[in-house]
Each structure stands twice: as structure tokens, then as C-alpha cells.
Amino acid sequence: MKFEEFKYERPDLETIKTRTNEQLALIATNQSLEVELAAINKVFEIEDDISTKETLVSIRNSVNTTDKFYEEEQNFFNEIAPHLQQLQTTFLKKLLDSSHRKALEKEFGTLLFEKAELAQKTFSPEIIEELQQENKLSTEYSKLLAGAKIEFQGGTYNLSQMRPFMQDKNRETRHKAQLAVSSFFEENEAQLDRIYDDMVKLRHQMAKKLGYENFVQLGYDRFGRTDYDFKDVKKYRDQIFESVVPLVEELTKRKAKRLGISEPKSYDLALSFLSGNPTPKGDSKWQVNNAKEMYHEMSKETDEFFNFMLDHNLLELDAKPGKAGGGYCTYIPEYKAPFIFANFTGTSGDVDVLTHEAGHAFQVYSSRDHIPEYRWPTMEAAEIHSMSMEFLAWPWIHKFFKEDTDKYKFNHLAGAISFLPYGVLVDEFQHGIYENPDLSKTERKALWRKIEKKYLPFKDYGDDAFMDKGTYWYRQGHIFGAPFYYIDYTLAQVCAFQFWIKSQEDHQKAFDQYLALCKLGGSKSFVSLIESANLQNPFKDGVVKEIITPIKAYLDKVDDTKL
Numbered sequence: 393m394k395f396e397e398f399k400y401e402r403p404d405l406e407t408i409k410t411r412t413n414e415q416l417a418l419i420a421t422n423q424s425l426e427v428e429l430a431a432i433n434k435v436f437e438i439e440d441d442i443s444t445k446e447t448l449v450s451i452r453n454s455v456n457t458t459d460k461f462y463e464e465e466q467n468f469f470n471e472i473a474p475h476l477q478q479l480q481t482t483f484l485k486k487l488l489d490s491s492h493r494k495a496l497e498k499e500f501g502t503l504l505f506e507k508a509e510l511a512q513k514t515f516s517p518e519i520i521e522e523l524q525q526e527n528k529l530s531t532e533y534s535k536l537l538a539g540a541k542i543e544f545q546g547g548t549y550n551l552s553q554m555r556p557f558m559q560d561k562n563r564e565t566r567h568k569a570q571l572a573v574s575s576f577f578e579e580n581e582a583q584l585d586r587i588y589d590d591m592v593k594l595r596h597q598m599a600k601k602l603g604y605e606n607f608v609q610l611g612y613d614r615f616g617r618t619d620y621d622f623k624d625v626k627k628y629r630d631q632i633f634e635s636v637v638p639l640v641e642e643l644t645k646r647k648a649k650r651l652g653i654s655e656p657k658s659y660d661l662a663l664s665f666l667s668g669n670p671t672p673k674g675d676s677k678w679q680v681n682n683a684k685e686m687y688h689e690m691s692k693e694t695d696e697f698f699n700f701m702l703d704h705n706l707l708e709l710d711a712k713p714g715k716a717g718g719g720y721c722t723y724i725p726e727y728k729a730p731f732i733f734a735n736f737t738g739t740s741g742d743v744d745v746l747t748h749e750a751g752h753a754f755q756v757y758s759s760r761d762h763i764p765e766y767r768w769p770t771m772e773a774a775e776i777h778s779m780s781m782e783f784l785a786w787p788w789i790h791k792f793f794k795e796d797t798d799k800y801k802f803n804h805l806a807g808a809i810s811f812l813p814y815g816v817l818v819d820e821f822q823h824g825i826y827e828n829p830d831l832s833k834t835e836r837k838a839l840w841r842k843i844e845k846k847y848l849p850f851k852d853y854g855d856d857a858f859m860d861k862g863t864y865w866y867r868q869g870h871i872f873g874a875p876f877y878y879i880d881y882t883l884a885q886v887c888a889f890q891f892w893i894k895s896q897e898d899h900q901k902a903f904d905q906y907l908a909l910c911k912l913g914g915s916k917s918f919v920s921l922i923e924s925a926n927l928q929n930p931f932k933d934g935v936v937k938e939i940i941t942p943i944k945a946y947l948d949k950v951d952d953t954k955l
């Protein structure tokens with residue numbers, strides 16, 4: 393069956409409630425273990441049923457945003473979401489209260505119960521109104537940015553359309569493009585400050601209502617982080633500061649030399665090579681064919697997976713009118729089908745979809761037989777699968793980049809390293825914000841600029857006074873919509889680097905370890921997952937330095953002025 397034939401029908405909230413409550417009545421009510429287990433599995437089935445419908449709606453709505461039917465259905469799911477969350481919380485509470493808890497832990501593993509405990513801490517019907525308010529503010533932020541109309545060199549562009557100009561080979565074009573983008577943010581400064589201030593206050597209020605000191609721990613708990621805390625993260629950021637920042641300063645100097653610039657400014661950082669950034673040498677069809685060959689040669693598991701994606705039309709890649717922006721990977725439980733959504737642009741980002749997003753898809757495909765709660769791991773672990781696939785694809789990457797292959801590899805590693813300080817900057821900023829929710833709007837900007845200078849000491853905004861006062865974070869959607877999320881990308885990157893190192897030594901062995909990790913899905917927490925995969929824990933002192941050493945050695949060997 394092809395994706396187009398996957399069937400959608402609007403569910404009825406009352407029916408869902410009745411069906412679920414019938415099963416909930418059999419849990420933690422002194423029934424036999426067998427009855428309880430059957431009821432729990434029934435609840436999982438109901439969850440999969442609703443999640444299938446919800447996912448079909450969100451996919452079809454993003455593939456064609458002008459389709460009124462799926463827009464209506466999307467609104468319907470937005471409305472019932474808090475009610476579904478409440479049902480879910482009740483179900484998890486029942487699991488905690490069961491007299492068979494020990495036996496259930498044996499059946500499902502203890503993580504489900506740790507997650508259940510977090511769910512009780514982070515949700516209460518008392519905060520439903522705040523949660524709805526928080527969603528509204530997020531939507532307002534997204535709409536404000538999506539609606540950007542920037543006049544530039546005789547044309548009108550949105551923010552993502554401005555990106556090519558900001559990477560233009562002509563320095564003056566880059567400079568002017570940065571100033572044009574900055575003025576968009578300057579025009580909307582009051583709005584953005586107000587949205588963010590409302591969000592911070594709202595989140596602090598929810599934390600207080602739920603019995604937390606401030607939003608920090610609530611933010612961690614909302615992501616289901618069960619085995620590390622803000623102290624571990626602080627020490628990890630320190631490692632990045634000590635070991636990675638000096639390397640990125642060096643890489644920035646090398647880039648300036650490559651570009652023939654003596655004093656690089658912020659608008660020079662997005663361009664990597666004067667000869668242009670590496671690009672794939674064919675259209676989307678050609679790239680998909682190459683990916684098919686690559687996954688066929690990589691392993692029998694990846695071959696089966698990628699053919700499944702192709703046979704069921706689960707790759708939606710080409711940009712077209714009415715399609716939403718961006719890219720994602722999701723999963724449709726009843727069809728056991730991952731789905732990849734993207735907008736190909738002819739840049740190296742296209743290949744990332746076929747490696748990074750396919751890495752996510754391969755992981756969920758490999759863990760499709762887990763219970764719903766374990767099909768995806770927490771986000772910092774989920775990004776390991778995707779970022780590692782980008783590296784495991786290296787032996788085939790010449791298929792896509794041809795003469796640009798060396799350029800791509802250098803840029804891939806150097807770019808990934810250079811991202812780390814920025815990633816922890818975003819995290820440290822948010823800790824400062826939520827530990828001190830009463831900072832004024834000006835103090836928040838000063839805080840950003842201060843931390844930015846610590847982690848990105850080479851970032852010189854030149855004559856862009858608006859960015860220089862500490863406003864770059866306005867464009868970082870995660871800071872608004874998903875507080876404390878960003879560190880996940882950096883943690884996963886440090887783990888993915890380890891797969892790069894392993895694959896340089898023995899690709900097959902690295903792949904086998906990767907496959908085992910994919911199969912675990914989310915059945916373990918972050919630190920347990922990386923321990924199971926024989927990866928070093930980035931929170932341990934000295935680990936970051938150890939991991940970046942061979943990467944630095946590789947980059948040092950490349951004569952990047954010749955790329």
C-alpha cells in the first residue's frame with residue numbers, strides 16, 4: 393500500500409475517552425496481572441490508532457497547506473491535544489499505582505515508570521490554560537518570522553530565501569544581506585521582546601504551580617531527561633569552552649585565509665569556500681537512486697529499510713507551491729512506516745535529508761516493534777542516529793558530490809565542530825534566563841552578548857549595531873518554542889563523532905554497533921543508550937577533548953586552500 397492510500401478518518405474524542413477509560417478501569421484495581429497486561433496493551437493500541445490519524449493529518453497538512461480539509465483536521469487535533477495528554481497522564485499514573493508494578497517493570501523495563509513519574513510532575517490540569525497560552529505564543533512567533541518580507545536588491549524575500557545572499561561569494565552582498573535581515577529583526581524588536589517575556593513569565597508560573605523552584609528543572613523534565621541534570625550540563629559546557637572554542641577560533645582563521653580576508657566579520661562566517669560550497673551533482677531523482685545504491689551496499693537492514701520507503705512512497709522531497717517549509721522525519725504506527733518530508737534546493741542540504749533524516753527513519757524502522765513509548769529515544773539520543781548516519785555514509789558520499797567530495801568532507805567535519813560552541817551558547821543563555829526570570833529586556837540582550845563573546849570570541853558584527861547589542865537569538869526558534877532543547881544537538885554530535893572515529897578504523901564494526909543502537913530505540917535513557925553502544929559519555933571530564941583530537945588531526949592534514 394502506498395502512502396496516498398493510507399486511510400484517514402476523524403476520531404471522536406468521546407469515543408477515545410470511553411475506549412481508554414474502559415481499559416483504565418482494569419489497571420491498578422486489583423485485577424490479575426494477565427488482565428492488567430492485556431488492558432495496558434489495549435491502551436497502546438488505542439495510542440497507535442490516534443497517533444496514526446494525527447500523523448497522517450500533520451503530514452498531509454504540511455505537504456499541501458492550502459488543502460482546507462486537512463487544515464480543519466489539524467485544528468481539530470490542536471484542540472483535543474490537552475485532553476489526550478490528560479488521558480495519557482492518567483494512564484501513566486495507573487501504571488505507577490499498580491500492585492503488579494514489579495512484574496510490569498519486568499515486562500516493560502523501568503524506564504517507562506521513570507517516564508511516568510516525570511509525566512506526573514510536569515503536568516497538572518491546573519496548567520492547561522498556561523499550556524494553551526504557551527502554544528499560542530509559539531505560533532505567534534513562528535508566524536511573525538514566516539511572514540518576513542525583506543526588500544533586497546530589487547526583490548522581496550523571506551528569511552530562508554535570504555540565506556543564499558548571506559553566503560554569497562561577493563563580500564558586499566553578504567554584508568548588505570546581513571544588515572537587511574538585522575533590520576527586519578530591529579523593526580520587530582518590541583514584538584519579539586514581548587512574546588519572549590510573556591513566554592518566560594508563563595513558564596516560570598507553570599513551574600511554580602507544579603512545585604518547582606523555577607523553570608529550569610521543569611524544562612529538563614519535560615524532555616524526559618532521567619539520567620543527567622543541569623550540573624552535568626554545566627560541566628559539559630565547560631569542556632566545550634576549554635577544548636573546542638580554541639579549535640573553532642583556529643578553523644575560523646583558516647577560513648578567513650581561504651577567503652582571503654584579513655579581518656573576518658560575522659557576515660563572512662556563513663561562506664566556506666570562495667569557489668562556493670559543495671553541491672550534489674544531480675536532481676532529486678538522481679540523488680534518491682544514489683541513496684538506494686548506497687543503502688543496498690551498506691547492509692541488508694538499510695537495504696530493506698530504504699526499499700520499504702521507496703515502495704510505499706514515504707519520501708516527500710521536492711519543493712512545490714503550497715508545501716510547508718523545512719524538513720522532518722515522522723512515523724505512522726499502524727503502517728509501521730517512517731515518513732521523510734523535505735524541500736530540496738540543490739544544495740548539500742539535500743544529501744543531508746537522505747543521510748540525516750534517513751538516519752532518524754532507519755532508527756524508528758529498526759525499533760518499530762517496541763511499545764509506543766520506546767519507539768523514539770529522547771531527543772539528544774535520537775540525533776545520534778541521524779548525525780551518525782551522515783558519517784557512516786562517507787564511503788559512498790562521492791556518489792553525490794563527485795569532484796566536490798573532499799570539500800564536502802572537510803566542510804562536514806569543520807562545520808559540525810564549529811557548531812558546538814554556538815549550541816552551548818544557546819543553552820547557557822537559557823539557563824541565565826530561566827534562573828532569573830525577572831531580567832529586563834535590555835539585560836537579556838546584554839546577557840546574550842556576554843555569553844556570545846565567551847563562546848564565539850571571533851564573532852565581530854562590524855557596523856551591525858543591532859546585532860552587537862545582543863539580538864542574534866531572535867532567529868533561534870528553539871529558544872522560543874522548545875526551551876532547553878538545543879543542547880541535545882551538541883550532545884548527539886559529540887556521540888556521532890565517535891562513530892566517525894570508529895568508522896575510520898573499521899566501518900563494518902562501526903555500522904554493527906550503530907545498528908544495535910538503532911534497535912534499542914528509546915528503551916533506555918540517554919546515558920544507558922550510549923553505554924550500551926560502547927560510546928563514551930560526553931558528561932565525563934576529558935571526553936570531549938579526547939574525541940576532538942583525531943578530528944583535529946584529520947582537519948590539519950587537509951590543505952583547505954586547495955579545496
Ligand SMILES: [Zn+2]
Binds near residue numbers: 748752775778
Ligand atoms: Zn535530526
